[in-house]
Amino acid sequence: MSPKTSDQLWHEGVHVNSKEYDFHGGFTSYEVELSPIYNHKWDDPKWQRRYMNVAKEIASWSKDPSTKVGVVAVSPDGKIIAQGYNGFPRGIRDEQERYDERELKYKYINHGEESCIYDACYHGVSLRGASIFIYSTTGIPPCNRCSRGMIQCGIVNIFYNREDVPERWEEECAFSLDMLEEAGVKVLTVDLS
Numbered sequence: 001m002s003p004k005t006s007d008q009l010w011h012e013g014v015h016v017n018s019k020e021y022d023f024h025g026g027f028t029s030y031e032v033e034l035s036p037i038y039n040h041k042w043d044d045p046k047w048q049r050r051y052m053n054v055a056k057e058i059a060s061w062s063k064d065p066s067t068k069v070g071v072v073a074v075s076p077d078g079k080i081i082a083q084g085y086n087g088f089p090r091g092i093r094d095e096q097e098r099y100d101e102r103e104l105k106y107k108y109i110n111h112g113e114e115s116c117i118y119d120a121c122y123h124g125v126s127l128r129g130a131s132i133f134i135y136s137t138t139g140i141p142p143c144n145r146c147s148r149g150m151i152q153c154g155i156v157n158i159f160y161n162r163e164d165v166p167e168r169w170e171e172e173c174a175f176s177l178d179m180l181e182e183a184g185v186k187v188l189t190v191d192l193s
């Protein structure tokens, strides 16, 4: 990997801890070698499958009878820093009857991506520069609401397990993908088969 400037690393959410200061000319951007702990191979399918398998396990914790979504957020150096699945907010009784009544469920439920973002908030963890792995039983791209949230949190890569998009979701999914592209968020797929 070619050396990156500290400015590039900052924009990628990687914290540079080896800054040098020019005490006579102020701070200037300079070339640094990536530390091995940051040199994470995002293009390594083995690691992508590992994170996605964790997300799949977390999806199984959801009580939603129709769709199960599990999400993990991973820091630039490859650590899982937040997690979530689709479910009701903390303190709200997640009784099966409430899930079975569709309209009522929609009023209570957080999507998996939202739960992951709120988990990070709860623990005071920044998602800036993080990648997010979404496993869902539907395998479609994130909804508009979650896409907006992930953009605003500073997520830089989104991985999901790709399945065919049902016709009724095509418009929403296309809008999400367009919005994510415009915001500069990469969307990639992971094949667990």
Ligand SMILES: [Zn+2]
Pocket (backbone or CB within 6 Å): 111, 112, 113, 142, 143, 144, 145, 146, 147
């Ligand atoms: Zn969503």
